[in-house]
Amino acid sequence: xxxxxxxxxxxxxxxxxxxxxxxxxxxxxxxxYARYAFHMLxxxxxxxxxxxxxFTRAYRSLARCEAPERFGAWLFRILVxxxxxxxxxxxxxxxxxxxxxxxxxxxxxxHPAERSAWREEIExxxxxxxxxxxxxxxxKYVEEMxxxxxxxxxxxxxxxxxxxxxxxxxxxRELLSEVHSV
Amino acid sequence: MRNIARELRxxxxxxxxxxxxxxxxxxxxPPHRRTTLWSRLTTPRTRTVRVSPxxxxxxxxxIGVLAxxxxxxxxxxxxxxxxxxxxxxxAPQKAERPERVQFVLVAPEAKKVAxxxxxxxxxxxxxxxxxxxxxxxxxxVTAAVPVGHHRYSFVVDDSVWVADPYAPRVVDSDYxxxxxxxxxxxxx
Numbered sequence: 001x002x003x004x005x006x007x008x009x010x011x012x013x014x015x016x017x018x019x020x021x022x023x024x025x026x027x028x029x030x031x032x033y034a035r036y037a038f039h040m041l042x043x044x045x046x047x048x049x050x051x052x053x054x055f056t057r058a059y060r061s062l063a064r065c066e067a068p069e070r071f072g073a074w075l076f077r078i079l080v081x082x083x084x085x086x087x088x089x090x091x092x093x094x095x096x097x098x099x100x101x102x103x104x105x106x107x108x109x110x111h112p113a114e115r116s117a118w119r120e121e122i123e124x125x126x127x128x129x130x131x132x133x134x135x136x137x138x139x140k141y142v143e144e145m146x147x148x149x150x151x152x153x154x155x156x157x158x159x160x161x162x163x164x165x166x167x168x169x170x171x172x173r174e175l176l177s178e179v180h181s182v
Numbered sequence: 183m184r185n186i187a188r189e190l191r192x193x194x195x196x197x198x199x200x201x202x203x204x205x206x207x208x209x210x211x212p213p214h215r216r217t218t219l220w221s222r223l224t225t226p227r228t229r230t231v232r233v234s235p236x237x238x239x240x241x242x243x244x245i246g247v248l249a250x251x252x253x254x255x256x257x258x259x260x261x262x263x264x265x266x267x268x269x270x271x272x273a274p275q276k277a278e279r280p281e282r283v284q285f286v287l288v289a290p291e292a293k294k295v296a297x298x299x300x301x302x303x304x305x306x307x308x309x310x311x312x313x314x315x316x317x318x319x320x321x322x323v324t325a326a327v328p329v330g331h332h333r334y335s336f337v338v339d340d341s342v343w344v345a346d347p348y349a350p351r352v353v354d355s356d357y358x359x360x361x362x363x364x365x366x367x368x369x370x
Contacts, residue, residue: 044197047194142190
């Protein structure tokens with residue numbers, strides 16, 4: 001696995017017929033983007049399904065990646081859309097939000113029980129946001145994107161995104177105020 | 183909010199079998215064309231296709247046929263960078279069957295042209311949508327397309343996606359790349 005190769009080089013190898021080179025891209029972006037999918041969809045199973053779907057769609061349409069050096073950003077755009085679709089589907093199916101302890105593997109725990117409970121409250125509150133507010137909040141505060149970048153990614157105007165983030169913050173404060181001071 | 187964001191930035195690790203599942207799914211898909219790395223790196227991502235006046239005439243004739251048949255809603259929108267030409271026409275079929283649509287692309291430098299769209303799973307290797315070279319850089323294929331609204335594009339040499347400059351553009355929701363819109367109606 002060529003960990004040091006640039007995305008553009010790996011994309012070129014895949015497009016030249018080297019299917020196995022795609023594994024490098026999978027390893028490079030899976031954990032980074034699993035976080036977003038997990039927080040958007042609320043459980044590991046749906047998150048991994050959306051992420052896998054994003055990777056396979058990216059592979060199938062790799063020739064359409066116009067800037068291979070920015071493969072990661074292109075993949076993320078696909079993932080954001082996959083999460084929207086999966087979220088809408090899940091919303092029709094059932095309104096459940098499952099806390100997944102296994103998702104916290106690898107995290108440092110100063111006070112495991114308290115911290116786990118706090119994270120659980122955050123995830124529950126996040127799951128109660130409207131999907132578009134959750135999306136905007138995660139992109140802004142967790143993925144640390146600027147509004148212009150968010151607008152380009154989502155196709156939503158900057159003003160609308162600012163409004164969604166503001167409402168998401170207000171709602172999170174409201175939901176969490178009963179548990180902790182935010 | 184900083185406390186919340188900090189908690190949510192904790193890395194999430196996928197299950198150990200994730201890579202294998204993705205690669206199994208990827209291996210099941212058709213591989214991309216095998217060329218040398220050098221040729222891939224030196225192949226331009228976009229290509230300018232020159233259209234002679236003769237082909238503009240043919241294009242006008244094709245569009246005229248389209249308008250007469252009323253089978254396809256396609257409108258001109260000349261692309262400044264590339265100038266491929268596509269025309270689609272349909273022949274009357276039974277109402278319950280897909281309509282026959284002819285796709286035409288003028289691409290003198292192309293070695294291979296295929297049509298991809300939501301009607302064939304965006305599969306550039308689909309046997310029924312491989313265009314044949316008719317001479318003079320004209321590629322065409324006639325294939326069955328279900329009645330309804332569709333998105334499509336051309337794939338030149340397995341690598342260059344060319345939207346139809348004569349059809350309305352629709353932005354693909356997943357990939358952010360413009361495709362062409364196609365409306366196929368039942369023929370009476």
